[in-house]
């Protein structure tokens with residue numbers, strides 16, 4: 001069986017899960033919107049089978065990182081952590097859209113009668129969202145839009161769900177495999193500056 | 209090289225630096241440098257005229273693992289050979305620091321090796337050990353870069369701030385004045401280059417030297433920037449042609465004068481016989497020359513690591529990591545944070 005370590009920090013929740021096929025070997029979560037980098041190391045130690053001195057330890061076969069979308073600073077913690085673990089252990093790492101894991105969890109726990117939207121809060125009153133079939137296959141997205149724009153979607157909107165590590169692990173081989181880089185959806189929030197402040201200066205004696 | 213003080217029994221420390229716009233990974237054994245790799249996002253910031261935190265954070269994440277890989281490769285070691293991981297825990301840009309801290313924790317946990325979250329400013333001082341051997345104490349450090357201007361005293365193993373900038377960092381002053389002159393970012397190397405053709409005595413820009421003894425070793429550069437802007441405007445209104453090389457040389461003279469005068473005074477006042485200069489601005493040719501001249505006159509030895517160790521890099525973090533391991537300091541707790549304001553008195557989380 002393939003042993004997978006799944007890591008997601010795309011929401012307020014930092015989550016780790018170690019699964020082997022259908023068996024969940026261990027999982028750990030911590031919820032703190034600004035505490036991902038503090039929590040991640042402790043969460044790792046809460047899964048005893050990841051400790052090299054444990055007789056049950058073995059290097060996983062694959063690491064899967066939730067690549068968002070999500071608030072950038074927290075999101076990068078899980079990806080940096082997962083990529084570095086994979087490098088140190090010499091194993092592959094892949095990315096999965098975190099909303100796919102959210103949708104997987106919704107399909108697992110909710111009674112659904114049709115397609116739906118999975119949405120997680122972004123900053124500034126916006127949502128990251130994507131639409132799914134009732135079996136959890138992504139139809140469109142991921143997008144980032146205002147609450148009104150998301151609500152204008154005719155499909156039922158599911159919020160308040162998280163991309164649990166276990167769901168993320170179970171997305172491997174089912175959901176679309178992505179590069180291990182954040183789904184930023186937006187360029188950095190910065191304005192290029194004019195080359196100078198409008199002070200017009202010659203090159204003096206060296207002017208051409 | 210200082211091979212005598214390092215043996216094959218010394219632990220191998222991998223250091224990670226991501227506090228600003230350079231992703232650095234260095235590997236040190238004892239006080240011997242084995243590798244120092246850097247991925248810089250400076251070109252991506254140029255069009256913004258300064259470091260954009262989100263741009264820097266994105267670049268760190270992309271460069272992190274490849275830079276670790278390259279450092280291990282040049283050191284001729286496998287990542288499993290490292291004995292401890294050191295990482296800049298602060299001060300710096302939080303979003304940027306977080307990438308390095310997350311990566312360092314992963315490396316430590318994957319390999320079951322201790323992780324040390326260390327102070328960036330202290331690392332700028334300690335890095336000189338890689339070039340010039342053990343640091344004699346007490347010693348004063350002058351740290352000047354785009355992100356910081358600080359005077360630090362190290363004595364009996366403890367670090368203490370003697371002064372820092374009240375407004376712009378020295379490197380920031382170079383950047384802002386370069387922009388006034390239509391020179392590209394980063395401004396320090398540009399001004400240094402253009403100044404070669406200019407007269408440093410051409411314009412007598414003000415030196416903000418505090419008279420308040422309680423703040424004798426603080427710096428302030430915003431007044432200089434304003435003075436330069438005002439001077440340029442006046443010359444334009446008078447219809448005078450402005451010599452960019454003369455302005456650059458005069459500005460550089462003023463900044464080097466302020467920095468070296470305070471650094472030498474601080475070194476003397478605190479009874480230190482040695483001054484270490486670090487940070488990107490330490491690469492400035494006038495600062496180096498003036499520091500050497502004034503230190504020689506004052507009977508102080510000046511230690512300036514080569515430019516590649518002065519600018520932000522991973523080797524400096526590994527050097528400080530090596531130092532704390534030598535002292536037998538306990539590893540940082542697993543939940544240590546990245547801190548934008550980590551005080552110099554705290555060299556280890």
Ligand SMILES: [Zn+2]
Pocket residue numbers: 328332353355487488519520
């Ligand atoms: Zn620095």
